[in-house]
Amino acid sequence: MKILVTGDKGFIAHNMIPWLRQDPDWQVDGWDWDPKNWPDISRYDWVIHLGAIADMSCTDTEAIMKQNLDFSQWLFQECNKYGVHLQYASSSSVYGDTRDFSEYAPCRPQTGYAWSKYLFDRWVLQQPLNIFVQGFRYFNVYGRHMHLRGNRANAIHKWREQAQKQGYIEVWETAEKIRRDWTWVGDVCRLHVDFIKTVNGSGIWNVGSGLTHSFLDIAEHIAEQEGVDVRFIPVPEAEKVRMRTTTCADLTNLKATIGKRKWLNVYEWLDT
Numbered sequence: 046m047k048i049l050v051t052g053d054k055g056f057i058a059h060n061m062i063p064w065l066r067q068d069p070d071w072q073v074d075g076w077d078w079d080p081k082n083w084p085d086i087s088r089y090d091w092v093i094h095l096g097a098i099a100d101m102s103c104t105d106t107e108a109i110m111k112q113n114l115d116f117s118q119w120l121f122q123e124c125n126k127y128g129v130h131l132q133y134a135s136s137s138s139v140y141g142d143t144r145d146f147s148e149y150a151p152c153r154p155q156t157g158y159a160w161s162k163y164l165f166d167r168w169v170l171q172q173p174l175n176i177f178v179q180g181f182r183y184f185n186v187y188g189r190h191m192h193l194r195g196n197r198a199n200a201i202h203k204w205r206e207q208a209q210k211q212g213y214i215e216v217w218e219t220a221e222k223i224r225r226d227w228t229w230v231g232d233v234c235r236l237h238v239d240f241i242k243t244v245n246g247s248g249i250w251n252v253g254s255g256l257t258h259s260f261l262d263i264a265e266h267i268a269e270q271e272g273v274d275v276r277f278i279p280v281p282e283a284e285k286v287r288m289r290t291t292t293c294a295d296l297t298n299l300k301a302t303i304g305k306r307k308w309l310n311v312y313e314w315l316d317t
Contacts, residue, residue, distance in 0.1 A: 047072045047089045051120070052096025056198075057134070057183075057230055059190040061093065064234035078112060086123040091241060094120055094133035100197050101138065101156045101287060113161035121169055121178065130177040132237055135249060137184045137226075137292050139163040146295040148182070148249050155287045166249055177247050179240055181233075184253030184294045187311070188230030201227075201315070204264050208271035217280045220261035224291040226253040227263070227311035236306070244302060253294025254308035266315055 048065055052058045053075025065073045076084045078096050086092060097113045117133065124131040139162050140146055141153030154160040169178055191202035204214045217223070233252055261275075268275045280288070299306075 046070060046091065048074070048091045048093060049084060049086070049089045050075050050093045050095060051077070051084070052094075053077050054193070055095060055099075056188075056190050056193045057186060057233065058095045059193060060188060060230045061095065061234050061237065064231070064238065065093075068238075078116075080111075083116070083119070086120070086129050087127040089129050091130045091132065092120065092124055093237060094131065097134065097158075097161070099136075099158060099194075101158050102283060103157060106157045109157040109161050113158070114164055117165045118168065121172065124178075125172070125175050128176060130179075130241075132179045132181065132240065133165075133169075135166050135180045135182040136162045137182050137251070137253070137294065138289075139166060139182065140292070142289045144291060146251060146293055148251060148295070148298050150295075155289075170247065170249070174247055177245065179244065179247060180249040181236070181252045182249060182294075183233065184226040184228045184251065184292055186228050186230050186233055188314070190230075200260060201263060201267070201311075204267045205271070208267060208273045213274045213276050214264050214268050214271075215276050215278050216260055216264045217284075218277045219280060220264060220277070221259050222290060223260045223288075224257040224293070225260070226255065226257050226293045228253045228294075229309040229311070229314055232306070232308050236303075239303060246302075248298075248302070250299045250302060251294040251296060252299070253292075253296070254310070255294050255296045256308075256310070257291060257293045258311060263311065263315075266312065270315070 054077045098109050138159035139152045141155050152163050154163045187199045187201045191199045207214050
């Protein structure tokens, strides 16, 4: 089997490609964004589309829509034309600030990035399908290679780096009220593989552990490990407009599709 992974210089792809290559019968290639040289899809059996402008703070709407929406639509059309099955990364950000995280719940995107993901979700399954199209709404993915996201790195990476470089960790004043579904990237990779092997169908699924922990709980755990203090800072004004209090994957649809799964708890990962 031949698989193409887009966004191969990114955090999740850096984990995904070695995971896929564990199967000796799978040939796995990577491709990263090049506006002048789009990939030849006809050579593959599956495409796993992970590439995107994923910066929640990006205000260049044209760039976001061109790379995240227009390219994704082109990629789908190429896959559909050549009979190449498609998996793609969506995002829990499409839900907005809500407590209803069912895939059937109304979406309220708050950023250009979230809108680009929502619009593709909405568009792609309105198309006539000759292939399987499997979209995954990721919830707060963390794990090895987080540093590749730079300023967009997961808070876990930022706090660990702050502890080691600054000797303290900075958290927002409302950190105890902000809860996230922390999802280990290895579980994400495993899910993609299991879908390729066992799920003959199309749809959109939440990808998360279904459990939440507060920002403050995680920050304090890292601070205790590193022997540093936690310092509170005001919530930046730019963050207030896209603030989400809680994100927690509703796994009803995922369990109905592929069964109950064991998800790594974030504290298990932090302690190893």
